[in-house]
Amino acid sequence: MKPKIVECVPNISEGRNENTVKECVNAVASVPGVTVLNYTSDPDHNRSVITFIGSPDGVIEAAVRLCKTASELIDLRTHSGEHPRMGAVDVIPFIPVKNATEEEVIDVSKRAAEQIWNRASIPVYLYEKSASAPHRENLADVRRGEFEGLSEKTKDPLWQPDFGSGFHESAGVSIVGARDFLIAYNLNLSTDNVDIAKKIAKAVRNSSGGLGCVKALGIMLKEKNCAQVSVNVTDFNITPLYRVNELVKAEAKRWGVHITSTELIGLAPMKALIDSAEYYLQIEDFDFDTQVLENHLL
Amino acid sequence: MKPKIVECVPNISEGRNENTVKECVNAVASVPGVTVLNYTSDPDHNRSVITFIGSPDGVIEAAVRLCKTASELIDLRTHSGEHPRMGAVDVIPFIPVKNATEEEVIDVSKRAAEQIWNRASIPVYLYEKSASAPHRENLADVRRGEFEGLSEKTKDPLWQPDFGSGFHESAGVSIVGARDFLIAYNLNLSTDNVDIAKKIAKAVRNSSGGLGCVKALGIMLKEKNCAQVSVNVTDFNITPLYRVNELVKAEAKRWGVHITSTELIGLAPMKALIDSAEYYLQIEDFDFDTQVLENHLL
Numbered sequence: 252m253k254p255k256i257v258e259c260v261p262n263i264s265e266g267r268n269e270n271t272v273k274e275c276v277n278a279v280a281s282v283p284g285v286t287v288l289n290y291t292s293d294p295d296h297n298r299s300v301i302t303f304i305g306s307p308d309g310v311i312e313a314a315v316r317l318c319k320t321a322s323e324l325i326d327l328r329t330h331s332g333e334h335p336r337m338g339a340v341d342v343i344p345f346i347p348v349k350n351a352t353e354e355e356v357i358d359v360s361k362r363a364a365e366q367i368w369n370r371a372s373i374p375v376y377l378y379e380k381s382a383s384a385p386h387r388e389n390l391a392d393v394r395r396g397e398f399e400g401l402s403e404k405t406k407d408p409l410w411q412p413d414f415g416s417g418f419h420e421s422a423g424v425s426i427v428g429a430r431d432f433l434i435a436y437n438l439n440l441s442t443d444n445v446d447i448a449k450k451i452a453k454a455v456r457n458s459s460g461g462l463g464c465v466k467a468l469g470i471m472l473k474e475k476n477c478a479q480v481s482v483n484v485t486d487f488n489i490t491p492l493y494r495v496n497e498l499v500k501a502e503a504k505r506w507g508v509h510i511t512s513t514e515l516i517g518l519a520p521m522k523a524l525i526d527s528a529e530y531y532l533q534i535e536d537f538d539f540d541t542q543v544l545e546n547h548l549l
Numbered sequence: 550m551k552p553k554i555v556e557c558v559p560n561i562s563e564g565r566n567e568n569t570v571k572e573c574v575n576a577v578a579s580v581p582g583v584t585v586l587n588y589t590s591d592p593d594h595n596r597s598v599i600t601f602i603g604s605p606d607g608v609i610e611a612a613v614r615l616c617k618t619a620s621e622l623i624d625l626r627t628h629s630g631e632h633p634r635m636g637a638v639d640v641i642p643f644i645p646v647k648n649a650t651e652e653e654v655i656d657v658s659k660r661a662a663e664q665i666w667n668r669a670s671i672p673v674y675l676y677e678k679s680a681s682a683p684h685r686e687n688l689a690d691v692r693r694g695e696f697e698g699l700s701e702k703t704k705d706p707l708w709q710p711d712f713g714s715g716f717h718e719s720a721g722v723s724i725v726g727a728r729d730f731l732i733a734y735n736l737n738l739s740t741d742n743v744d745i746a747k748k749i750a751k752a753v754r755n756s757s758g759g760l761g762c763v764k765a766l767g768i769m770l771k772e773k774n775c776a777q778v779s780v781n782v783t784d785f786n787i788t789p790l791y792r793v794n795e796l797v798k799a800e801a802k803r804w805g806v807h808i809t810s811t812e813l814i815g816l817a818p819m820k821a822l823i824d825s826a827e828y829y830l831q832i833e834d835f836d837f838d839t840q841v842l843e844n845h846l847l
Contacts, residue, residue, distance in 0.1 A: 289839050289840065304845060348842065492826070492830055493830065496830050496831070510831055511831075512832075512833040513831045514832065514833060514834070515832045515835060515840060517840070518841070518845075519840060519841065519842065520843065521823060521842065521843045524823045524827070524830075524841070525819060525822045525823060527825075527826040528823065528826040528829075529822070531791065531825060531829040532734075532794050532811055532822075532825055533794070533808055533809075533810050533811045534810075534812065534813050535811065536812070537813060541586075541587065542813060542816055543819050543822070544556075544646065544730075544816045544817065544818045545819045545843055545847060547586050547602065548554065548602075548647060548847055549843060549846060549847060
């Protein structure tokens, strides 16, 4: 049987204190057979993203250890940052990478959720493909009210956690689920006017009539003194990255601004990038499966 | 130790007789651990290209078996075709693909050359990075005079084969060496004026002052009734594909034409395409080694 590989991309609510972030990364890396691929911190968002892969059992153990460590080091009662958050370890998505089906990864997410409650005493909402009800599928809906609203929210019969009850007084709740590969692609604008970024975000995101698999927010990047359209692409096979780039470019033009640079946060499968090369290089009849050398080596 | 993978792309002087081509492909595929990725035949050129990968020892064995089989089936004394050729198996390039250094692949090419002489009685010229003298680096120089000129050429002290002497009466000589990955990228223009394609080719190719690692020709594509700039990029790490596309675009503009489509022939390593995505998507601080998921799975 081929080894199953699952990816996990937890977001922790700390993007300023390097030591805390490192201790969290170390907790993940302490599990044998789990490989931390990458982590990035954003001081404005006050948030870090850790990317790791491993066997189903390995990624579950790493997620639980991360929750235990983060709940000892991060206190949401004194936390502020641009990005909405509900937990010390906020959202914990599991993604099938190799030889693992969607069903298997949903199972992984539920086993992780159970152990996060049992061993770290942090209640868990299941979301996305693991959601226990349709109103819990969308991350933004689950997270609405943020940490500060939890005492209210967890009393609502519609919003009882899937594992545990109430919330951890300093670490809140975690949001756990299986999902497709998500690409975080942020586009920086040649303006410090955040209203322009918000207008562009509204134009391109799915919820207000934009592109199919795009979630977008307009935010201010103080560090760079520029406005940013922060984009998540939830299925790059439906909405390729070049289309996001070109549409943001077109919308920006209307306000007399342009894209100065972009950021790709964490990892992307090669296909998400090669699709854009194919578009811009105008390659006709390109066969991804046979013409990309690495597809013969994997 | 990580397994080393070497690619080999031999050109055989048969592009019309399907059975002969298949027997040659079977000779390559008969070596355990060697994988034939692809083969294509061109009847006008009367030439076929076989692409395969394997371990250093595997690709050497496959190249030798190919030479033995081809020398039994292909007789250059009765061969004609558009493409210049000197051997039944004409040129045998070896390319480092994974965990193999340039030096190791030069060694592979020399071991293959030695065995082609010892076991198939075909003399060999070494070329490109394996060349024994500067005047033997360029394939066109080595092949000058073709099969018909071999009896003269192999008497010239400057052109003694590197392995063996004289030439095989029906299979000629083979030309063996290590080279970088070569990308064939053809750009079709919105004109049937081949002079424009020739002017653009001259502007972008290295030999007339264009881009570092570009060879280019302007040709007429009768099939599509359009002019084409036919490009080989000999090192995409020095000359990325987007730069070729953008420069051809800029030169075309001056003649009032544009690129209608492009073709990528055969295989390309993912990095050759992802470099272009990075450029067009304007991704800052992109780390190919860590941010592309497949780099962690290979």
